[in-house]
Amino acid sequence: MPVYAVTYTYTDDSAGRDKHRPAHKEYLAGLGDRGVNLCSGPFGSQEDPGALLLIRADSKDEAVRFTEDDPFRRHGLVGAVAAREWLPMLGRLAAEI
Template structure:
């Protein structure tokens, strides 16, 4: 499997909805982590663009986005943009 960097950009006008669904969103990602598909995931810590970065194993771009279609944030249309790009660390490893 290949590693992909997925960026989520959240709907800035729906922060209350994001807060309400965050527990289900995190549980979804935890399950994918336990299944070996999500390596790491977390939201951006600066205020520039609300969103998150996910490192996800997948066969290809479509496989990764299809896997993330089940994310409660995506299903509730809280993610206004998703990008998935193949990524490989040049220094260090992610195990």
Template sequence: MAGFFAVEYTYAPEAAAVRDRFRPEHRTWLSAQHEAGRLQFVGPYSDGSGALLMITADDADAARDLLAQDPFARESAVAAVSVKELTQVFGPY
């Protein structure tokens, strides 16, 4: 049974140009994941330090496998990734 995984991307300031270059491809990938039901929501932190994603996956390994397909991951535009399973108490579903 699929579960929710809170994902935190931490951005390194020195990779800003890489993120800018690949952001259109990254956003297209995010949109495809959302349309497929694998991405519930996503957004960058207002201070530019990273982003928060909520994804649906069978387990943490499947979540990491999905994230590895992100163009930002492929281009090493993310300094660190945290994946934590979330137990939903309230919300849609």
């Protein structure tokens, strides 16, 4: 099954992210338990606010749909979502996929 690099661009509402972070993490962990979210996390503090999620899905549209119930998205804390198919070739993660 293909893997998609899904990127979030966060809004400026850092207080909202703080408030909803536990539910956001729980939601993404649930996707992980289902084998959908392979790995995810925020960009570093010196980068524009956002995150990267590696999502296993049948299509780009499905990968984005998996994020629609993320509390960060439901509460308007993600200003933009983009997805690109990613082809892991080398390294430990590539060997596990």
